Amino acid sequence: MKTVSMIVPCFNEQESVPIYFKAITKVFEDPQMKDYTLELWFIDDGSSDATLNELKTLNAQHPETAHYISFSRNFGKESAILAGLEAATGEIVGLMDVDLQDPPELLPKMLRELHTGEYDAIGTRRVGREGEPAFRSFLSNMFYKLINKISKVEIVPNARDYRVMTRKVVNAVLNLPERNRFSKGIFSWVGFKTKYLDFENRERVAGNTSWSIWQLFEYSLEAIIDFSTAPLAIASFIGIFACVVSVIAVIFIIIRTLFFGATTAGWPSLAAIILFIGGIQLFCLGILGNYVGRIYSESKHRPVYVVSEKK
Structure with missing residues (x-):
């Protein structure tokens, strides 16, 4: 039996x-x-x-x-x-x-x-x-x-x-x-x-x-x-994408300045871009933080549970 x-x-x-x-x-x-x-x-x-x-x-x-x-x-x-x-x-x-x-x-x-x-x-x-x-x-x-x-x-x-x-x-x-x-x-x-x-x-x-x-x-x-580990790869991809967009934006600004001169316009859009990049960074840090937090939790070797009574 x-x-x-x-x-x-x-x-x-x-x-x-x-x-x-x-x-x-x-x-x-x-x-x-x-x-x-x-x-x-x-x-x-x-x-x-x-x-x-x-x-x-x-x-x-x-x-x-x-x-x-x-x-x-x-x-x-x-x-x-x-x-x-x-x-x-x-x-x-x-x-x-x-x-x-x-x-x-x-x-x-x-x-x-x-x-x-x-x-x-x-x-x-x-x-x-x-x-x-x-x-x-x-x-x-x-x-x-x-x-x-x-x-x-x-x-x-x-x-x-x-x-x-x-x-x-x-x-x-x-x-x-x-x-x-x-x-x-x-x-x-x-x-x-x-x-x-x-x-x-x-x-x-x-x-x-x-x-x-x-x-x-x-x-x-x-x-x-x-x-x-896909979220880490996604965070890396987003970071690379943001860098590429930033480089393109810099090239665009240089070309516009050479042909049309310097201008003080565009501060709202610049602030929006900074906030956007900052948001991406915080998002990626949040993903990384979740993995680091789990490493920290595992490294403490605390018991998974504590028994009060057993019979």
Whole structure:
């Protein structure tokens, strides 16, 4: 019998936790899952509601199945995923959201595909975004198109964190020591044979999403910086372009002075050009600063998360 360790990040999910537990245990009670035993690792990412109390209750009632790790504060979903990967003991390790937007009933098929030995990981992706704001869907599609053009690592569009992996995939991921993590990119970077199963978009079973559009934008920016140096190349290109335009402008001014004499006109346009060049410089410095900031963050070797409780 193989142990399947499911990692479940939680942030202010007090309503979803008991519903999720009932749904996932029901799946493993099915006769077709008789060769698997379930191990749950709930990661409380510094919740401010009663999520931790719900996890303690589950652990008290089902100590062999339901385990939890509680962070000292909110460190983010990527830190929760890493903590779960480090804690999981199963031969097979899975990852899914607690809000049941990842369908638990898809797990038997995922495990059957993994059991064939043809694949090292089985991932999932959404084939529709019904119920999601159109603007958010547009930004998501643009992100995947952009990152796949500028990154050498292919990020599967609309891929979810929901997946199951063999132990060797998990060990490969844990061998990557970086503090700034983008799991979808990391799972792609380590390689291994992966098959993706499609499913229709689902609404949350309870509560509201904690991801705002601004947070998603920041997350996307981190992903681009973590898996591509293209922004640095863009900054260099803009700098070269600005220099060429400046040289052309100087030549134009010299020719105009030789043929038409000196003039004091044009100060507004000159001020506009100076502001334009200054804006380009600040933009390029901002790009460079993001990379330097990540180098600084990595060099401090601070832990990715701090555990308050674990059981």
